[in-house]
Amino acid sequence: MDQPSQSQTSLLSPNRSSSYNRSCIQCNRRKVRCDRNDPCGRCVKCGEPCVFPGPKRAPRKLRRPPISEVVARLRQLEEVERLRSGSPASDHGLPSSVSSCSDVFRTDNHEGKLIVKEGKSRYVGDEASAVLGDKVRELQDICSDSSSEGDFDELDASVLRFVGFLGIDRTPDVLQRSHLYPSRIQELWHVYQINVAPLIAILHKPSVDEMLCQESENINPDPAREALLLSVCHAAIVSMSPKQCIEVLGEDSETQIQKYRLATDQALARANFIKSQDIHVLQAAVLFLLCLRRKGNTRLVWAASAVVVRVAQGQGLHRDGQHLGLSYFDTEIRRRLWWHICILDMLCSGDQGTDSQIQPGMFDTRLPSNVDCDVLYPSLTEMPLEKVGCTDITLCIVQCEIIASLYWPNKFTGANLSRNNQENLVKSLAYRLENQYLKHLDLEIPVQWMYATIARLTLSKSWLLAHCKTSTMGEDGPAMSQETDDKAFNMAIEVVKFAHLLHTNESTSQWAWLSKSYKQWHAIAFILSELCTRLITPETNHAWEVVTEVYRQWEDDDTQTSLMLRKPISRLMEHAALSRAAKMPFNQLAGSSPSIGAPLGEPASNSEILSPGMYGLPLSGMEWLCEPLL
Template identity: 25%
Template sequence: MTTTAGQMRPLAIAPATNGTSQSQDTAAPTPCMPYTCTTCARRKVKCDKQGPPCSTCQKGRLECHYEAPPPRKRKRKAADDLHEKLEHYEDVLKQHGLLQASNSSSPADDDTHREVVQTSLPRLPQSVPTGGKHLSRNGTFLSGKGKSRYIDSLIWNSLPEEDMNASDEEDAADGDVHPSLIYRNRLSLDPLSATVLGVGQPGQSLLELHPTYDQAMKMWRCYLTHVEPLIKIFHAPTALAVVQRAASNPSSASKAVECLLFAVYHFAVTAMSDEECEKWLEQSRQQLQARYYAAVTQALVNAAFLRTSDISVLQSYVLFLLSVRPRYDPQTFWVLTGVATRIAFRIGLHRDPETLGVGPFDVQMRRRLFWQILPLDGMSGQISGTGMSIGRDQWDTKQPININDEDIWPDMTEPPVPRKGATEMMFCLMRAEVGMTHQKAAPLVGAYAAMWDAGTSEANDAIDNLVNELEVTLEEKYLRYCDPFDSFHLLAMSMGRGGLSLMRLRLKLPRVKLHPNISDDERKEIWRLANRITDFVQSVLTNALLKKYSWHLQAMLQYDAMIWMLNEIRRGSFVVTDPQEVWLKLERIYECYPAFMGQRRAIHIAFSKLTLKAWEQQPAEWRRLFDKEPVFFEKLRLSIKNRRDKKAELKAQAPNANHPWEAQENPLPSPKPDDPATTTSNSSGFGIDLADDFNPDTIDWGFWDQLLRDTDSFPMPQ
């Protein structure tokens, strides 16, 4: 059989002929290419390496193109290994102080903007014990494509530079592909993400859960007014552009952006009142919360949040945690908060970004986020009874500076200049100032027993000096510049000045616990502080200007002062000069705080029982000051009875596993008899009945919640 010229497909230009024709009866064998064509390689089908085109592409009428694969990585020379081992051994010797560190450094730059950063943790003041010796460690910071990693591991740091990025290769297969492709037959590479949040099938499309553009903008504006001033983890102008672009075309949003959207939507409806949801979104608040809770958890799972190195995904997760903290039980919430802490360390937020070589804008944003995770970790550790998981010697990130969002932008090259006075950041910075001061005072509080037994007031005087210094700092930096007619400024003033009184009270209570027989003057001083704190609580809960912050105010309600006052009334103390006024204050607080009547959390139940006991056991002449018993007492009794009946009914039924979202609806577990936390039931004299369905781990004896809670939320860096 002969092959015509029209059937021949030359692989190369034919060589020149000398004018004579040559005929062939049979075709010469077609040479075989040394590698597969790009089309077959992409389609993962067999290629006969003929052509082009190969037989597979010819049958499918596809474009066929051969391209040589990239050369293999060259084998490392023995000299390279020797130099690397030498550098590694030198680093180990430097870490242990056996070799003097060199003053020169030459970080290597590559495609991912790799920077080798020598970091050492600042030491604690001498007054704060570290619990361990000071360590100086070397870390490697990797950043690129909107993600970052901080590697502080001898195993990873011993690898060569070209292999360092392998720690992120597991993310490559699950990158930011267009959502329409992700949601088709996609199986999650980390099924635990869905398990942690109790979400169903990984990779589900969320397009149907997106609101209209108008609704999205309404929720964004609500977030800006109700939530963002108290959190400040976003740069509002930049975030606005992202929200507008994604809300107008949800199908184009990346997984990280979709997390941000639904985290904002969920927090917005959580912060809204029932009336605001009906008015602005024309749906009930309960329906909207359920809708966007499901959406934000699914979005986090779609983004594989457990193994993310994207800071925007972590921002969304922190927003989610802040919005659901009253809904989860303390133990579950502590575990979920630990996830945020681990991701923060993975991204390198625990290292001050100025030492990592990032831009001035990113420096402030990374600091803002880390200083939001610190109190979150401290608060969750307090309410769960486990303590804070971030050690004082594990981070050196500085506080963000006192500026407004207009003072920074993504492309800036010079560090921003701090402002003097009231700014958008002052609420978060005041909280940080208080937390740091409390950490300085913590060892002094622990020295109370020995000092008071020795008859010295050194600790008390030192604590008073610390609080006085803090008061001067807050007044001179922030409070004197506040406008009481501005709702945000009014909240900062109330929390700042009320918080100072609470701090003084909280630092005095340990001595009272150790020495119940305090002097009359000191008992009067504690009563004065408790009475003043109760006035602040009542004023912020009843002020119409602060209504939009009620989600925060009701979450941070402090019980210390009110518990002290109830116990003083219960025992008929001489410091109670006007019991009728005290009961009227408590009645107004109960009216403004419906959770007491809901009886859904252990602290609410315990406080309600203490309130009833104080009313019934107070001196008879104090009760006769009222013509009739205040109405809220009957409501309290009915609420406690209904809950007890419901608990008995549920106990008789077979228990079913419930989602953490329903935790507050479920009966609270009774403490175990051998639980060490319950053995000190009434030894403190606070009068809380621990014998009946009350778990003391759920009491928040922390210092500030967001602003007024979290005793261990701001550990001093070593």
């Protein structure tokens, strides 16, 4: 026979004495004090049945006002503001930037766009809107993509706990201590120095060597060092090819990446990243996020990077160590870390099509000195002279010079500058970087060739963005000549080719892992938008072949960068294919189709399409760097 429930027992035996932690239902409804006896005194006095709630906690009631009340208040405030300014009322009393109409594009003074569709809104910054906004209105698809971006898998839901989004991590360690044996860490540290350190110069390698020696006999390192070592291991595994991962670790790369990804996240949570004042923990987090862009969810990386900026400000990295009286060594290490945070912020913002969080005026940290980390040590009493030529920090310096000169001061793509002024801005920076750094690079050395190629791609991108913005100006803007349009079209094709070369060049294959996370979507979008309007010529046929080949590789690659723009680019591919099919004579269309997978026109092999020999530019000297900018 079933046992009576707790409430039934109280009714059957009203004289039974017991105590509860919560008030009975009647007292709770009346909002009076309950003595919590069974039955309670007030219910006995009123002659009513005394029933106590179950053991579960009562649901909390939200004290916030309903949405309708908030909207009503917003309308009242905007009406007051409208009366003060004397401006006409907007539709429905709401600002035009948040209108609920479907498929609405709103452009502010900075050329950014807010896309509103079916109650969803998505802001797109200057760079994305300059390339896509006025060519083909595919930015409308971004709102429909926002839901899919939020559908994280189980692995995403358990990662990034260290930033405090999902609470304290109570999951068991995903790695056994055997994975942290000195021999395993030494192997991965060796891989890190070859594959990662030349591109991400955050760590002081001699200090990490010393740390590994100190931890060789310590099974349980302190949380800060454990987080840093696991971040190094994660970065090394991300940089390895599947074949190399099996040779070094005896397991496939995807399994190892997931293990060390979660282990690093857990280690950062144990190190209490949010409250940590240890620079090693911050170094681990920045390195982790930079590498997570390659194999992780970039939406989460973008959100976590904002927390990293705040933690860095809490540790004072936004203030130059020289002004704070720090040693030469600490000053340089902090500079390197801060400017890599700036790079992370720029990359994450580009992935999501938003403006960067870091802006000029919020920091005074100087650029790092162009010296190798091997000449830096804690007891340094005098700063070494900067090297003329390549060091392990040269790539970071060049990237940050471009960010500081073209993105921060005047919002390059959003500033009201003429096309000539924008071109001159890029040219002057290109000449300065060439004279100060790039002309001293030896292009016969693979890593230095890669530095020069990355600099060229970044400068060409800035020039192309200037062209996109000025070419989409209204009637008041200057008209673009056909020669200028052709120049930008050819440059975009060249950018795509060089980007592909970074991914496939055998001499730089150990660094391709990072370059694959740099999708040149802006150049692809510009080429596709031009193919929608240009006639069928050998040049446009070649451009279509280049774009379709790179697009196939994007589809095959599992990198999640620029997810927001995947659907708009796909729509542009369809538009360009249909446009080319409509322009193609019928006899040329026989046996072919306008699908993305099959380029229209005479087919060519991949090696012919993207061969370095077809660039028409000398790779033995630095002239090719600025040639398109002259």
